[in-house]
Amino acid sequence: MMTKEDGKRKVMEAIEKRAGELQKIGETILQHPELGFKEVKTAALVEDKFRSLGLAYQKGLAVTGVKAHLPGKSRKIHLAIMGELDSILIPSHPFADPQTGAAHACGHNASIAGMLGAGMGLLDSGVMKELDGDISLIAVPAEELVELEYRNRLRQEGRIAFLAGKQEFIRLGLLDGVDMVLMFHLQQAEPVQKISVGGTMNGCLAKFIRYQGKESHAGGAPHLGINALNAALLGMMGIHAQRETFRDEDCVRVHPIITRGGDLVNVVPADVRLETFVRGRSVEAMQDANKKVNRALKAGALAIGAEVEITDLPGYLPCLKNDRLDQLFAANAAALLGTEAIGQAGHLTASSDLGDISHLMPTLQPFIKAGRGNLHTEEFVVNDPQLAYVESAKGLAMTVVDLLWQGAGEGLVIKENYQAKYSKEEYLQLWQRLCPEG
Ligand SMILES: [Zn+2]
Ligand SMILES: [Zn+2]
Structure with a gap:
């Protein structure tokens, strides 16, 4: 009988076999940066990968989002692994699109590679069939809150109601039935620490x-x-x-x-x-x-x-943390990279639309320190591709194994102990109250 540790090892090995492909995905997206709600080429790449994995998927969600479904052996709980499709605008960045100035100076190219890598590992290894829960792999548009006039026009045309992708996913019911969301974000490299967990955001x-x-x-x-x-x-x-x-x-x-x-x-x-x-x-x-x-x-x-x-x-909304999810991810990251490489994040004054989801269900967003230079500058590029695209995927997939192993006990405990700040309806009303004319 396969033990949980066997399961994790198989998933890790399967992801390692795809290491070259994952790096190529990350670098292909790096070379084709697109701003939010315009991520046509990046979404097509994700669709292509889903097709090659034999996965059924929905596309054009919240304009450009893509979502595939991986069934487990039973459906006790439903996890989503997310990657972000969009770039920001830094015309002087070495990999900026010469026409638009868009550039992956926030590392979202790695988050798509990591999401796909985690899915590939769970499928290739056969471990998905051992898990007591379903997984959605989601490429979500428009994390960066930019081009306000353009997006407001999309709102007036009725194509979106919120300005960011994850909020649109909530509104459109695309996260209905999802119990928790796992993803990661890149950060600037540090001498010793490679990953930190437990960060909150403005x-x-x-x-x-x-x-x-x-x-x-x-x-x-x-x-x-x-x-x-x-x-x-x-x-x-x-x-x-x-x-x-x-x-x-x-x-x-x-x-x-x-x-x-x-x-x-x-x-x-x-x-x-x-x-x-x-x-x-x-x-x-x-x-x-x-x-x-x-x-x-x-x-x-x-x-x-x-x-x-x-x-x-x-x-x-401010981004909240879930201590148990952070602990699980940190333990898996320590197994991959050594205890000294894992640290605690503090409060960040940046923001993410994952914050909105974190008020409705448990969320995980560790920081993977695999970039040279500061985020949102021309200096930011991935300088540790193995960490950015491969180890990150392993950490996510191993955490999924923890959550869904043997009756999904760990996942169910986290779900039961979580107290949502709002129902979906209350959440939608909150923003109406905060921005009555918006
Ligand atoms: Zn950013
Ligand atoms: Zn970002």
């Missing part, structure tokens, strides 16, 4: 702001114009003046950008647009900071006599 609101002034000849008749750029700059200065009132423990981050600052230098700017997030460690902290930000933005308009239109759009 939540955020997304804001789109439009100042309207009045055009006039910038040299000849500025007194006849209303300078929307000056109004916006004063609004931003007002935000900066609030920073001393943000409490350290709330981890507030507000970081506006100007996406339209004027059209021609000799015309007084009349249409100026900003985007910003208001991030915080709790929903209350986000709401409190947002009130101050709105006050500051309006003050800029008041000073100059411009109009300001502020649209609050759903961002992400």
